Amino acid sequence: MSTTHPSADGEAPPAVAVADVTKSYNGRRAVDGITLDIRRGEFFGLLGPNGAGKSTLVEIMEGLRRADSGSVAVFGESPWPRNTGLLPRMGVQTQSSAFFVRQTVHEHLRTVAALFGAAPSAVDATLDSVGLSERRDVRVDDLSGGQRQRLAIASALVHGPELIFLDEPTAALDTEGRRDLWEVLRGLKAAGRTIVYTTHHLDEAEALCDRVGILVAGRLVVTDAPQHLIGTFGATSRLLVPLGRIDEQQAADLPGVDAVAVRGGHLVLETRATGRVLAALDALTGLDGVQTRTPSLEDVYLELTARHTPVAPGTDNQEQQA
Numbered sequence: 174m175s176t177t178h179p180s181a182d183g184e185a186p187p188a189v190a191v192a193d194v195t196k197s198y199n200g201r202r203a204v205d206g207i208t209l210d211i212r213r214g215e216f217f218g219l220l221g222p223n224g225a226g227k228s229t230l231v232e233i234m235e236g237l238r239r240a241d242s243g244s245v246a247v248f249g250e251s252p253w254p255r256n257t258g259l260l261p262r263m264g265v266q267t268q269s270s271a272f273f274v275r276q277t278v279h280e281h282l283r284t285v286a287a288l289f290g291a292a293p294s295a296v297d298a299t300l301d302s303v304g305l306s307e308r309r310d311v312r313v314d315d316l317s318g319g320q321r322q323r324l325a326i327a328s329a330l331v332h333g334p335e336l337i338f339l340d341e342p343t344a345a346l347d348t349e350g351r352r353d354l355w356e357v358l359r360g361l362k363a364a365g366r367t368i369v370y371t372t373h374h375l376d377e378a379e380a381l382c383d384r385v386g387i388l389v390a391g392r393l394v395v396t397d398a399p400q401h402l403i404g405t406f407g408a409t410s411r412l413l414v415p416l417g418r419i420d421e422q423q424a425a426d427l428p429g430v431d432a433v434a435v436r437g438g439h440l441v442l443e444t445r446a447t448g449r450v451l452a453a454l455d456a457l458t459g460l461d462g463v464q465t466r467t468p469s470l471e472d473v474y475l476e477l478t479a480r481h482t483p484v485a486p487g488t489d490n491q492e493q494q495a
């Protein structure tokens with residue numbers, strides 16, 4: 174791998190620059206020719222189905238794995254082989270973060286802080302920010318899964334890094350814990366930190382990220398701002414019409430309706446021409462009780478992953494052929 178240095182015009186390099194990176198395990202491509210720049214101060218979300226290659230790509234960015242080919246630069250420097258100069262500038266939470274299990278929560282974080290040369294005062298503030306202050310004297314061994322996850326996140330943040338990598342940080346958190354972490358992450362973003370994170374929560378990515386990248390089978394199929402993606406792909410809206418107002422055939426015949434289904438006491442009309450269908454519905458039966466479900470990042474994600482998922486030999490995939 175090569176190292177990228179500041180550009181000739183003196184502009185600071187991006188937080189992360191990935192160029193044509195590949196990685197195979199046992200001859201199978203897990204990451205397949207990915208090129209991606211993550212800007213300083215950006216909140217970037219990496220999305221994709223299980224096994225798409227998100228963790229592998231993030232671990233390559235972190236310098237925890239070596240790419241087979243291509244180049245990676247973090248603040249203009251190669252993270253591989255282990256670049257100790259970068260460590261104070263990066264915070265890393267992986268899906269298998271290591272703990273000093275016999276220590277208490279506070280001792281553990283103090284140890285991590287000392288390893289990175291962080292001020293002891295950062296320990297209490299960081300525990301507080303992830304909602305673990307009340308568990309500070311509990312042994313790490315005795316924490317619940319969600320509490321361990323909070324501690325892993327605290328361990329990535331305690332030294333105040335500029336670039337923070339979080340691999341599914343909200344996976345084991347309850348609803349309240351997720352929302353609390355959103356506020357922590359928003360605060361870090363507001364303070365100018367760069368955040369790269371993976372998640373399966375599309376609502377969360379839509380709410381938090383400046384840009385998302387969708388990985389499918391090791392390839393980056395799109396990179397964009399969530400709202401722009403939703404607008405560009407014109408994902409389908411759903412209109413919910415109470416049953417009994419019109420029948421399925423009448424609904425299917427309305428101009429602009431792409432599909433009709435019966436679900437939960439409603440006729441569900443899928444359309445990419447919401448205004449036209451609403452006008453036609455209004456003329457036919459009135460709009461009383463009609464609900465509109467606007468498209469979300471999840472709709473775009475489902476459409477794109479279906480379109481780009483390779484067809485397994487011997488299976489018929491209508492989406493793929495469309």
Ligand SMILES: Nc1ncnc2c1ncn2[C@@H]1O[C@H](COP(=O)(O)OP(=O)(O)OP(=O)(O)O)[C@@H](O)[C@H]1O
Nearest residue numbers: 198199202203221222223224225226227228229230
């Ligand atoms: N250490 C490894 N040895 C062999 N294969 C691996 C290894 N790590 C990952 N893989 C394979 O590489 C592919 C990508 O895995 P990866 O964990 O990067 O995906 P992911 O998108 O993070 O998945 P998830 O959402 O399930 O965490 C998968 O097919 C996985 O089985």
